[in-house]
Amino acid sequence: MSWKTLDAFDLAGKRVLTRVDINVPMSDGKVTDATRIERIVPTVKEITAKGGRVVLLAHFGRPKGENVPELSLAQLVPALSEHFGQPVQFTHDDTYAVVLEQTKALKDGDILLVENTRFYPGETANDPEFAEKMAAFGDIYCNDAFSAAHRAHASTEGVARHLPSCAGRLMQAELEALENALSKPQHPVVALVGGAKVSTKLDLLGNLIPKVDQIIIGGGMANTFLAAQGINVGKSLCEHDLLDTARKIIAKAKAGNCELVLPVDVVTSLEFKAGATATTCAADACPADQMILDAGPQSVARIKAVLDAAKTLVWNGPLGAFEIPPFNAATDAAALHAAALSKAGRLLSVAGGGDTVAALNSSGAADDFSYISTAGGAFLEWLEGKTLPGVAALVAAKS
Missing domain, CATH: 3.40.50.1260 (Phosphoglycerate kinase, N-terminal domain)
Known part of the structure; x- marks a missing residue:
């Protein structure tokens, strides 16, 4: 300090x-x-x-x-x-x-x-x-x-x-939580990075890869990584112009011995609205006329296993379109599991970012996380390795 x-x-x-x-x-x-x-x-x-x-x-x-x-x-x-x-x-x-x-x-x-x-x-x-x-x-x-x-x-x-x-x-608590999570963490360190677009998280991923052991990628940005591996993501949100960038990130992670954890199954639908009919399928089997809106139960089980083995978790972004049920299921399940591990003293969990705070509050997991930052932009820039x-x-x- x-x-x-x-x-x-x-x-x-x-x-x-x-x-x-x-x-x-x-x-x-x-x-x-x-x-x-x-x-x-x-x-x-x-x-x-x-x-x-x-x-x-x-x-x-x-x-x-x-x-x-x-x-x-x-x-x-x-x-x-x-x-x-x-x-x-x-x-x-x-x-x-x-x-x-x-x-x-x-x-x-x-x-x-x-x-x-x-x-x-x-x-x-x-x-x-x-x-x-x-x-x-x-x-x-x-x-x-x-x-x-x-x-x-x-x-x-x-x-x-x-x-x-x-x-x-408050400033002291924020800085100590972030230092414990990234500057001098207990390993294994896991980062969960979600959200709509890879383009908004490029600096974040680049800074995290050398520092963490695994990165769980969720939300719309996971679709870009799936597409970068030749997987058809149907009508899902996907930054097709960033597929080469995603492949470079995959290569950088592999070279740095940082495992990228991507969905193995997904929840799809023809439309994005409350109560929409949802279907679960393998990540590489998204129907051409549907969109991926959440991670599936096998992906959640994999995420839980990763969290069980972790000592430190940094969370920024949801795993799916959590605002509208039933596409909040993966985010809620992962958040509640991380919260239970934190409450039991098995995991140091630090989370932040606007959508993240809203998702954790919605899931009911927020109170048991080790620390939740309400800082938004400053939290993200710290994770990106920038000087504040x-x-x-x-x-x-x-x-």
């Missing part, structure tokens, strides 16, 4: 400039999913309990450097106050000097929310002057927004250049 945590600082009497991700869905002025708020509660409460003064930085939506009233963070104050168990102050004034004075007037244990950072062009441009001015709002910088760490913005990267910096508890500016800034800040 080359970055500091909250444990490294005496927070009493200090303004802790805390970058969070509270970009939550809303309807009629109400938060409809408070997961991201719930996950920052431990960091905020720890800072206030230790006598720190919390100054929250966050973005909301894409205002593109303009003051867009409907994207004001003011509407989140009631939800934040409820989850933190105390009143949250808000900077209604847009004048820098006034906001600065508000931060200086805070008392130990207070919480102040600063307006949407993306109302200002200097945020997404990572303008050095803007970052320096923002840094004056705090004495210590705490980044608790791993989900925004792949953005080199003023509030995620620039501010860390000016203040003693650390990771918040927000994390790199914390590493640099330590030295």
Whole structure:
């Protein structure tokens, strides 16, 4: 671990400039999913309990450097106050000097929310002057927004250049989970990679092959790998222009002693809709007029056997069109099996990505996974082996 945590600082009497991700869905002025708020509660409460003064930085939506009233963070104050168990102050004034004075007037244990950072062009441009001015709002910088760490913005990267910096508890948990899963994992390591298209997962597969022992490939992208081996996939979603690329990935995996686990049987249908008639057949026997929409029971049995022998699992993407029954069967079965192994202490399971979180929640397996990241793009970029500016800034800040 080359970055500091909250444990490294005496927070009493200090303004802790805390970058969070509270970009939550809303309807009629109400938060409809408070997961991201719930996950920052431990960091905020720890800072206030230790006598720190919390100054929250966050973005909301894409205002593109303009003051867009409907994207004001003011509407989140009631939800934040409820989850933190105390009143949250808000900077209604847009004048820098006034906001600065508000931060200086805070008392130990207070919480102040600063307006949407993306109302200002200097945020997404990572303008050095803007970052320096923002840094004056705090004495210590705490980044608790791993989900925004792949953005080199003023509030995620620039501010860390000016203040003693650390990771918040959510950021710490994300980084430790990912390091345990990929940087220093227990082998055998299995990656389950699903989703619609190979084209969106090329960097991910390229980075995983040297690091893992097996890659289970599912979803629409599995069809491209089947087709690359000369198998007719009927009317299935398939990137026929990437067959050569798929063959290169197969060759790279073989050379790297990484086994690619593809479906051996599949579930097909004439149409993609709820309650559609589904047929199970061998992976190489898809009818010409049908489409592959899920992995079959023999494939699920193979996946379960792979998971039984594994010590570490990294999961990104579903095995089939899980949104519509009965094409959720393989994803649900594999997820519940991984969850049971994790609960029994036999498997470290780390999952992330939008569709992945939705699929695991739908299956009922989410609660028993070792760690589920809600970070989306940042989670995927980490798996791709890319440097995340927000994390790199914390590493640099330590030295």
